[in-house]
Amino acid sequence: MTTTYRPLTEQEAIEIARTIEGIFPEGADLKSREIGDGNLNLVFHITDPASGSSLIMKQALPYAKVVGESWPLTLDRARIESESLILQNKLAPGLVPQVYRYDAALALTVMEDLSSHVIMRRGLMDTIDYPLFADHISTFLARTLFLTSDLGMNQQEKKLLVRDFINPELCKITEELIFDDPYTDAETNNIPAPIRDAVEAIWQDGELQFEVALLRQKFLTSAEALLHGDLHTGSIFITPESTKVIDPEFAYYGPMGFDIGAVIGNLLLNFAAQEHWSSDADARARYRTNLLTMIESIWTQFETKFRALWNEQSVDRLASAAPGYQDFYMKRLLQDTIGFAGCKMVRRVYGLAHVADIDAITDETVREKAQRLALAIGTALIRGNRQAETIGHVIDIVKKEGF
Numbered sequence: 001m002t003t004t005y006r007p008l009t010e011q012e013a014i015e016i017a018r019t020i021e022g023i024f025p026e027g028a029d030l031k032s033r034e035i036g037d038g039n040l041n042l043v044f045h046i047t048d049p050a051s052g053s054s055l056i057m058k059q060a061l062p063y064a065k066v067v068g069e070s071w072p073l074t075l076d077r078a079r080i081e082s083e084s085l086i087l088q089n090k091l092a093p094g095l096v097p098q099v100y101r102y103d104a105a106l107a108l109t110v111m112e113d114l115s116s117h118v119i120m121r122r123g124l125m126d127t128i129d130y131p132l133f134a135d136h137i138s139t140f141l142a143r144t145l146f147l148t149s150d151l152g153m154n155q156q157e158k159k160l161l162v163r164d165f166i167n168p169e170l171c172k173i174t175e176e177l178i179f180d181d182p183y184t185d186a187e188t189n190n191i192p193a194p195i196r197d198a199v200e201a202i203w204q205d206g207e208l209q210f211e212v213a214l215l216r217q218k219f220l221t222s223a224e225a226l227l228h229g230d231l232h233t234g235s236i237f238i239t240p241e242s243t244k245v246i247d248p249e250f251a252y253y254g255p256m257g258f259d260i261g262a263v264i265g266n267l268l269l270n271f272a273a274q275e276h277w278s279s280d281a282d283a284r285a286r287y288r289t290n291l292l293t294m295i296e297s298i299w300t301q302f303e304t305k306f307r308a309l310w311n312e313q314s315v316d317r318l319a320s321a322a323p324g325y326q327d328f329y330m331k332r333l334l335q336d337t338i339g340f341a342g343c344k345m346v347r348r349v350y351g352l353a354h355v356a357d358i359d360a361i362t363d364e365t366v367r368e369k370a371q372r373l374a375l376a377i378g379t380a381l382i383r384g385n386r387q388a389e390t391i392g393h394v395i396d397i398v399k400k401e402g403f
């Protein structure tokens with residue numbers, strides 16, 4: 001019998017969970033709860049309280065949940081997500097959840113339950129330290145980006161991957177919500193009234209918009225590597241010892257700096273919000289310093305690992321032989337990273353989808369201060385991206401804008 005698509009109920013999710021081999025004991029009394037808190041999909045948490053076994057079922061809806069049925073969205077994103085997770089697990093073992101099953105008809109991915117971890121955005125709001133994160137995420141980024149690029153894999157096979165990960169509808173969301181709508185009076189924007197003046201100044205800023213247009217062009221045309229495509233701190237599960245990247249439904253072949261910039265931009269959004277989350281001025285200064293050290297370390301470790309892969313595993317003779325090419329490439333990648341980090345910050349302050357780091361700030365004055373700081377840092381990163389020589393450029397901007 002062929003299954004036809006329908007959004008699952010909690011009970012139907014249990015029936016499917018029973019058919020996944022090797023997770024639950026025969027006849028287990030399974031519990032099911034829909035826990036999706038993202039913008040797009042249903043997520044069922046299935047548990048057997050007796051054995052402690054569990055799994056996650058993520059199902060795509062045929063529309064964007066955050067907006068409703070008026071915004072139809074392809075179910076193919078579930079295939080993109082499950083195939084990306086499987087590939088990422090090969091390239092960066094242990095840094096993503098294990099996929100148990102993908103069901104195309106139901107647009108359903110069944111995967112490892114990571115409830116022992118917390119969503120990193122929540123962890124940062126609780127001012128937890130993650131000393132191994134820079135090491136883990138730089139490994140994830142260096143390996144997934146290098147090994148899916150023309151530098152690190154067979155260039156004909158790469159073209160087939162580009163084809164398999166064509167993701168036009170999800171890319172359109174990014175093209176509009178990150179690279180277009182925030183720079184005009186678009187209906188999708190969700191502008192906090194107290195910062196309207198700062199937003200209108202951005203709409204008048206031609207130099208800024210020129211830089212955004214250059215970054216947007218890269219997002220539209222640079223098929224450098226298979227990106228995660230939405231690598232914010234809500235897409236990372238974490239503990240002080242372990243990091244797991246989830247939710248790659250926006251995966252496509254794009255510019256590498258977009259993924260690295262997403263991580264850095266989201267850490268800086270949390271930096272801007274620390275006025276609220278830290279318990280006092282000393283704690284705030286310490287946590288903010290840690291965030292900046294983490295950002296520096298993510299880039300420097302990424303660069304070291306990416307260069308090592310290049311020196312040891314490159315498949316591109318000319319890229320390895322041409323004097324100065326690797327240095328030129330890394331500098332351009334740093335500049336892209338900084339520009340994309342800025343774009344990621346700006347959209348999360350007054351675009352369609354905000355971040356809890358800032359929106360959950362209860363005091364209106366503190367929230368406005370965080371919003372203005374995030375905009376000041378984000379726009380400065382965009383403006384100066386093509387002048388950056390080192391990651392110190394980011395740290396200098398942050399210190400200048402508001403420490």
Ligand SMILES: Nc1ncnc2c1ncn2[C@@H]1O[C@H](COP(=O)(O)OP(=O)(O)O)[C@@H](O)[C@H]1O
Binds near residue numbers: 039056058097114115
């Ligand atoms: N593998 C997992 N283990 C445990 N919880 C998960 C897992 N995947 C998703 N979740 C939960 O579901 C939420 C939404 O998942 P996410 O993949 O971000 O969905 P969306 O694509 O709708 O944003 C996460 O914030 C997390 O709470």
Ligand SMILES: CSC[C@H]1O[C@H](OP(=O)(O)O)[C@H](O)[C@@H]1O
Binds near residue numbers: 039064235352
């Ligand atoms: C209309 S989708 C808005 C926004 O939501 C996605 O994030 P997530 O699925 O992780 O909640 C993505 O960032 C989109 O830009």
